[in-house]
């Protein structure tokens with residue numbers, strides 16, 4: 537999936553979390569959203585840094601989430617920002633979730649089968665999905681507020 541789709545979906549996930557948990561104060565909610573988007577983009581770092589993982593390899597698995605990225609939520613929890621850590625993990629998890637619907641797919645765990653769908657990254661279908669996601673984000677924000 538393209539970054540614009542992942543950002544939109546991460547913001548949507550954050551809005552849902554914020555709607556349920558009503559994160560306060562406001563600046564923590566904003567930081568939580570930023571970290572949700574950060575988590576939602578981080579797995580694709582393997583496009584640029586191929587030295588520890590091929591694209592859609594280790595970084596695109598639960599093992600990658602636990603091994604390579606867990607220091608970020610642990611640091612956040614130690615600093616007292618549990619909700620921010622939760623939003624980061626949610627962003628990361630839902631990146632994997634979205635990518636599991638692509639033709640290339642992902643492996644949730646190294647020993648499991650490739651989890652894949654019919655969506656081609658960068659295709660018109662993905663573009664439409666991004667438009668739908670961003671439309672929901674805008675409507676959600678207009679109706680429910682931030």
Ligand SMILES: [Zn+2]
Pocket residue numbers: 537579580596631635
């Ligand atoms: Zn990805």
